[in-house]
Amino acid sequence: MNSASWLSVHNSEAAPLDALPVLSQVEFRQEVLSEIDAGARLAAFFGVPQPDETCRLILVLADDRSGSLALTSIEAHESYPALTPDCPQAHWFEREIAEQWNIRPEGHPWLKPIRFQAASRPGQTIWPETNTADILPSVTTFFQVRGAEVHEVAVGPVHAGVIEPGHFRFQCHGEHVFHLEIALGYQHRGIENALVGGPHKRTIHYMETLAGDTSVGHATAYCQAIEALADSQVSARAQALRGIALELERLANHTGDLGALAGDVGYLPTASYCGRLRGDFLNMTALLCGSRFGRGFLRPGGVGFEVESERVAQLLTRLDSTINHVAGAVNLLWETPSIRARFDDIGALTKETCRDLGLVGPAARACGLARDVRHSLPSGIFRDVQLPVSTCETGDVFARAYVRWLEIRRSAAFVSKQLKELPAGPSRSDVGPLLPRHVVAALTEGWRGEICHVALTDEQGRFFAYKVVDPSFHNWMGLAMALRNQQISDFPLCNKSFNLSYCGHDL
Amino acid sequence: MFKILKTRLQQGYRTSAYPAQAPVLPDRFRGRPVLDASKCVEECRACVEACPTDAIARTATGPRLDLGRCLFCTDCTQACPEEAIRFTQDHRLAVRARQDLVMDGDTLRLARALDDSARRLFGRSLNLRQVSAGGCNACEADVNVLNTVVFDLGRFGVQFVASPRHADGLLITGPVTRNMQFALRKTYDAVPAPKIVLAVGACAISGGPFIDHPEVHNGADSVVPVDLYIPGCPPHPFTILDGLLRLLGRIHDQQSSSS
Ligand code: SF4
Ligand code: SF4
Numbered sequence: 001m002n003s004a005s006w007l008s009v010h011n012s013e014a015a016p017l018d019a020l021p022v023l024s025q026v027e028f029r030q031e032v033l034s035e036i037d038a039g040a041r042l043a044a045f046f047g048v049p050q051p052d053e054t055c056r057l058i059l060v061l062a063d064d065r066s067g068s069l070a071l072t073s074i075e076a077h078e079s080y081p082a083l084t085p086d087c088p089q090a091h092w093f094e095r096e097i098a099e100q101w102n103i104r105p106e107g108h109p110w111l112k113p114i115r116f117q118a119a120s121r122p123g124q125t126i127w128p129e130t131n132t133a134d135i136l137p138s139v140t141t142f143f144q145v146r147g148a149e150v151h152e153v154a155v156g157p158v159h160a161g162v163i164e165p166g167h168f169r170f171q172c173h174g175e176h177v178f179h180l181e182i183a184l185g186y187q188h189r190g191i192e193n194a195l196v197g198g199p200h201k202r203t204i205h206y207m208e209t210l211a212g213d214t215s216v217g218h219a220t221a222y223c224q225a226i227e228a229l230a231d232s233q234v235s236a237r238a239q240a241l242r243g244i245a246l247e248l249e250r251l252a253n254h255t256g257d258l259g260a261l262a263g264d265v266g267y268l269p270t271a272s273y274c275g276r277l278r279g280d281f282l283n284m285t286a287l288l289c290g291s292r293f294g295r296g297f298l299r300p301g302g303v304g305f306e307v308e309s310e311r312v313a314q315l316l317t318r319l320d321s322t323i324n325h326v327a328g329a330v331n332l333l334w335e336t337p338s339i340r341a342r343f344d345d346i347g348a349l350t351k352e353t354c355r356d357l358g359l360v361g362p363a364a365r366a367c368g369l370a371r372d373v374r375h376s377l378p379s380g381i382f383r384d385v386q387l388p389v390s391t392c393e394t395g396d397v398f399a400r401a402y403v404r405w406l407e408i409r410r411s412a413a414f415v416s417k418q419l420k421e422l423p424a425g426p427s428r429s430d431v432g433p434l435l436p437r438h439v440v441a442a443l444t445e446g447w448r449g450e451i452c453h454v455a456l457t458d459e460q461g462r463f464f465a466y467k468v469v470d471p472s473f474h475n476w477m478g479l480a481m482a483l484r485n486q487q488i489s490d491f492p493l494c495n496k497s498f499n500l501s502y503c504g505h506d507l
Numbered sequence: 508m509f510k511i512l513k514t515r516l517q518q519g520y521r522t523s524a525y526p527a528q529a530p531v532l533p534d535r536f537r538g539r540p541v542l543d544a545s546k547c548v549e550e551c552r553a554c555v556e557a558c559p560t561d562a563i564a565r566t567a568t569g570p571r572l573d574l575g576r577c578l579f580c581t582d583c584t585q586a587c588p589e590e591a592i593r594f595t596q597d598h599r600l601a602v603r604a605r606q607d608l609v610m611d612g613d614t615l616r617l618a619r620a621l622d623d624s625a626r627r628l629f630g631r632s633l634n635l636r637q638v639s640a641g642g643c644n645a646c647e648a649d650v651n652v653l654n655t656v657v658f659d660l661g662r663f664g665v666q667f668v669a670s671p672r673h674a675d676g677l678l679i680t681g682p683v684t685r686n687m688q689f690a691l692r693k694t695y696d697a698v699p700a701p702k703i704v705l706a707v708g709a710c711a712i713s714g715g716p717f718i719d720h721p722e723v724h725n726g727a728d729s730v731v732p733v734d735l736y737i738p739g740c741p742p743h744p745f746t747i748l749d750g751l752l753r754l755l756g757r758i759h760d761q762q763s764s765s766s
Contacts, residue, residue, distance in 0.1 A: 212645025
């Protein structure tokens with residue numbers, strides 16, 4: 001790595017904004033591609049408006065081998081040469097930059113809106129077919145396959161179940177799927193724009209509702225960003241408690257996902273037990289802070305609630321019994337041949353595809369990539385406690401299910417150990433004002449995978465840009481690829497095995 | 508087969524006895540708030556300033572809290588020097604009219620049942636189409652939970668169906684984003700009349716944390732008429748169940764007691 005071209009930092013370490021290099025467009029492209037070639041991956045890539053109405057594009061690389069982050073930037077007025085042709089993981093990031101800032105990534109092979117939102121910067125719209133003022137969701141050209149008997153199946157945005165809105169287009173021949181295109185943006189509610197000028201009294205509530213099922217994960221990344229920018233320390237006790245909440249969130253969601261997968265193949269025992277057991281984990285989180293989703297538990301400087309010893313004892317008892325029940329319910333899955341027949345070889349992705357697309361979380365680990373922020377770029381409690389990374393090799397529905405089960409056991413063991421060894425001390429400390437003109441990238445491993453928040457402060461120490469990358473933003477394309485050459489009836493199963501967030505993507 | 512039976516025995520019987528028995532909620536659960544104007548210090552606006560969604564106003568007679576905007580975050584109680592606002596464990600919160608959510612004491616006019624003819628239609632079997640129209644998905648998650656064995660919504664004759672054309676009404680979550688307005692309208696139009704609409708969660712009632720963003724419509728009733736409002740961010744599943752059962756005339760007490 002050429003150190004003049006990059007600002008190298010640790011996870012959640014603030015740096016002066018002036019230390020962030022600004023490269024020429026040619027240099028930028030070469031540098032990024034060579035680092036990606038060498039094994040780094042794109043954690044974030046986004047636009048930041050400048051006072052003179054130009055835009056600066058900031059790129060964050062995560063390097064799992066060195067355990068560090070590298071940031072760099074370019075100035076972009078109207079266009080820059082796209083990375084996507086040589087780096088598919090930039091695909092959605094570049095569409096987002098085009099949409100938000102009216103900047104054209106020259107040579108992008110699939111340029112179109114991503115959230116169907118109006119640009120945040122005035123100027124010439126880059127969508128020739130649409131007028132930015134009344135851009136409508138899914139009004140765009142979809143990927144098409146032509147040929148005798150090829151047809152298209154369109155579903156959504158309103159789906160059959162109690163789930164979030166999105167629009168799916170399958171190009172098929174009978175049951176056979178050639179490609180699935182996913183159009184999102186229905187949940188777009190403008191959170192990133194609303195964060196500018198903060199932190200203010202709504203900020204923490206936005207963090208907890210970026211993706212409701214990841215309230216703890218996103219709040220963790222936010223708190224880390226704030227604490228780094230305020231140069232404040234968090235007690236060991238608070239770090240442990242945050243880790244417990246994060247892993248309880250993982251336990252609840254993974255358990256729910258295994259139940260949902262069982263339900264999709266009509267295996268009702270596991271489906272109904274896991275549905276309830278997910279609730280038992282949520283209720284443990286509610287024991288901590290009154291909210292099943294962990295609202296109010298994480299606060300800059302520590303945690304919002306003290307956890308007394310009786311509460312710890314009660315949590316331990318509940319955890320013990322719940323995890324036993326989960327084991328009973330989940331093991332039925334692996335022992336039932338008809339389940340294995342439905343999970344094996346369905347929606348398989350290769351390690352290469354996974355790497356090209358930059359997938360994260362259980363979806364990546366199921367392809368054999370040991371990507372886990374808790375391990376390679378640890379923050380908080382995970383700096384002291386090393387969690388083994390759970391991987392599988394086959395990249396199919398089975399692997400995505402099995403990785404979850406491995407993680408359930410490890411998270412439960414972690415929570416139990418942390419509860420038993422909870423350090424004494426304060427659980428919250430004061431956080432002072434934020435450093436002016438600084439930048440920080442805070443990563444945390446949410447249950448769906450890597451969450452990345454990047455905050456930039458102005459002269460007054462207020463946010464002038466705040467970028468959120470939910471793991472789903474990396475992974476939706478993975479689901480689209482997993483569907484290739486599958487049966488259309490395998491969609492629900494593939495979809496649940498990824499279980500991606502719409503709101504976390506749409507923001 | 509033996510394994511399945513053994514596991515079934517281990518898992519036990521889990522369905523709650525609601526509404527015959529009160530639910531057991533965690534001690535830190537935040538339900539219906541109670542406002543005590545007599546404690547308020549003159550000129551104090553601490554709660555008003557702390558509230559992220561402008562749910563509190565200070566009137567001549569004391570604080571007034573709009574439960575439809577409330578996130579139950581307790582930022583106000585933490586800011587209040589006099590403990591004039593406190594959150595009780597009472598999970599019952601659903602009302603029929605939007606203005607009934609605006610509280611200035613300790614009582615709340617809980618939802619009354621549908622009129623007789625509507626109850627004859629929907630009282631024994633109610634099919635709902637859920638529309639997620641923005642928000643964070645926690646409301647959807649806690650609506651979904653009603654289908655687990657713990658709540659077992661089916662035993663009350665209430666079901667979620669896949670098509671609006673099979674539905675008696677809509678259960679709406681989310682603030683109604685600009686990008687979902689058209690789909691919500693079309694789904695509503697596809698439900699045969701007479702139909703009922705439930706707005707679940709702060710988002711669907713007022714826009715919630717996203718209130719007044721240019722990208723959202725500040726709640727379901729800006730697009731379609733609403734028959735039942737269930738506050739919370741998200742509402743607890745028992746709060747949702749309670750609201751549904753009140754609407755269907757299965758629970759009668761109409762005023763929350765002060766506790
Ligand atoms: S609990 Fe409700 S009223 Fe109080 S600050 Fe939070 S949102 Fe406002
Ligand atoms: S009301 Fe709260 S919990 Fe429900 S969708 Fe809105 S933000 Fe999420």
